[in-house]
Amino acid sequence: MSMTAASATVGSLYFPRSRIKGCSFQPRMTVRSVSSQQKSTVTTSVDEILTNLQKQCATPLPVLRHVADSMANDMRAGLAFDGGSDLKMILSYVDSLPTGNEKGLFYALDLGGTNFRVMRVQLGGIDQRVIATEAEQVSIPQELMFGTSEELFDFIASGLAKFAEKESGKYHLLEGTKRELGFTFSFPVKQTSIDSGILMKWTKGFAVSGTPGKDVVACLNEAMKRLGLDMQVSALVNDAVGTLAGAKYWDNDVMVAVILGTGTNACYVERMDAIPKQPTQTAHSGTTIINTEWGAFSTGLPLTEFDKQMDAESINPGEQIFEKTISGMYLGEIVRRVILRMAEAGSLFGNSIPEKLQTPFSIGTPHICAMQQDTSNSLDTVGSILFNEAGVESKTGARQIVMEVCDTISKRGGRLAGAGIVGILQKMEEDTKGLIFGKRTVVAMDGGLYENYPQYKNYLHNSVTEILGQKLSENIVIEHSKDGSGIGAALLAAANSKYKHTF
Numbered sequence: 001m002s003m004t005a006a007s008a009t010v011g012s013l014y015f016p017r018s019r020i021k022g023c024s025f026q027p028r029m030t031v032r033s034v035s036s037q038q039k040s041t042v043t044t045s046v047d048e049i050l051t052n053l054q055k056q057c058a059t060p061l062p063v064l065r066h067v068a069d070s071m072a073n074d075m076r077a078g079l080a081f082d083g084g085s086d087l088k089m090i091l092s093y094v095d096s097l098p099t100g101n102e103k104g105l106f107y108a109l110d111l112g113g114t115n116f117r118v119m120r121v122q123l124g125g126i127d128q129r130v131i132a133t134e135a136e137q138v139s140i141p142q143e144l145m146f147g148t149s150e151e152l153f154d155f156i157a158s159g160l161a162k163f164a165e166k167e168s169g170k171y172h173l174l175e176g177t178k179r180e181l182g183f184t185f186s187f188p189v190k191q192t193s194i195d196s197g198i199l200m201k202w203t204k205g206f207a208v209s210g211t212p213g214k215d216v217v218a219c220l221n222e223a224m225k226r227l228g229l230d231m232q233v234s235a236l237v238n239d240a241v242g243t244l245a246g247a248k249y250w251d252n253d254v255m256v257a258v259i260l261g262t263g264t265n266a267c268y269v270e271r272m273d274a275i276p277k278q279p280t281q282t283a284h285s286g287t288t289i290i291n292t293e294w295g296a297f298s299t300g301l302p303l304t305e306f307d308k309q310m311d312a313e314s315i316n317p318g319e320q321i322f323e324k325t326i327s328g329m330y331l332g333e334i335v336r337r338v339i340l341r342m343a344e345a346g347s348l349f350g351n352s353i354p355e356k357l358q359t360p361f362s363i364g365t366p367h368i369c370a371m372q373q374d375t376s377n378s379l380d381t382v383g384s385i386l387f388n389e390a391g392v393e394s395k396t397g398a399r400q401i402v403m404e405v406c407d408t409i410s411k412r413g414g415r416l417a418g419a420g421i422v423g424i425l426q427k428m429e430e431d432t433k434g435l436i437f438g439k440r441t442v443v444a445m446d447g448g449l450y451e452n453y454p455q456y457k458n459y460l461h462n463s464v465t466e467i468l469g470q471k472l473s474e475n476i477v478i479e480h481s482k483d484g485s486g487i488g489a490a491l492l493a494a495a496n497s498k499y500k501h502t503f
């Protein structure tokens, strides 16, 4: 894949600089210069910072194993009772997975980052499967991410209404039914049924007032009602859950889904009798999907002072530590913090520290990804990204160091994400004795970070193979899910339709 600074967008993991406006990261606005005493220690300081960083970010096999084991333990603790661990282990109430027989027109709405996506899908049953789909993406004005709940949901409902108006003749509702919607809402929600759930907290830089503690389906329904849009939500799903449902529709061996984009999460198929905190809930299939909300995991992670500072200055300090270490919203920012320190302590770029380099999130994960694709001798892409995004002039030596910093941070992220996946597989294997490692098991992946960052993806795959060993890992297929969560949500709306269907 060739990428230039200009084309450096890594799908949904892009976090525009302007979005920091209303959040509590306070950019320092002065251009500072490096003192002569600091200058004399140039090389030692930069080398020391790099060496320390590499040591602290190292993920040798014992660290990976510890993370995988802790993930499995924390999963069990979270299943035992609410609050049992950092992992919320949320019941999705998805126990009717799509079978392939679903028929009719269904809508999907996906809200989880800087954009929301609307989609319509015509399902044709077991022979025809997905007959037609149409989708549109609308970007969310940044002020709405810090506004009121009503403003946000009114904006979303009006986007949905405009899209629904454009429905053409090739889409047909089943007779006597109303339009049904699968609502993918990619934030921690305590589900109360398949079509209701309370927002526990916002993540990924959202800070909309009035939604936490409320049923997000009711918020959407009220907004649709205000607009006179005649549609009903049949399924509320997390993006990881939608991805799992969508991928399982095509391949029954899918047991786990992982999102690696702006934020991160994982879900998996769990047996009802392995969920002590919900003894009364039943599912005719005997299984359900658990949304782990693994972004909140924190046990045994190799963290640096840069991670800790970024966390302390974030809008949710102490929360989402795994997410802050491995996901697209944060990797570029960690790199920026490291190279800022190198510039201050070791004059990495000469005398001055430009304002841009001091501005939180001025370097995004798409930029560090683009820098890592640079194979030219003088690292021209690295140079132009550093100039355009951070305002620094750089020599080849400094660019090489920046490349190493990018590699250190993406390597740690990819390898820890791999360890998290092994943790989930281990937990499932321990309970089912051979049903995971003893046969083909698919992990469906989605999100811009996984899809568009080749080094990150390789580190993730290698880490899984390293922990499991060649033989066990042969049965584990980690693959990009081609449909993402959109079709999954529409399928779940169909599988959980309010109408009695014969499918």
Ligand code: BGC
Binding pocket: 112, 185, 186, 187, 188, 189, 203, 204, 238, 239, 240, 259, 261, 262, 263, 264, 265, 293, 295, 323
């Ligand atoms: C949210 C999850 C979501 C993930 C990926 C996290 O910040 O808490 O609910 O699935 O991002 O979008």
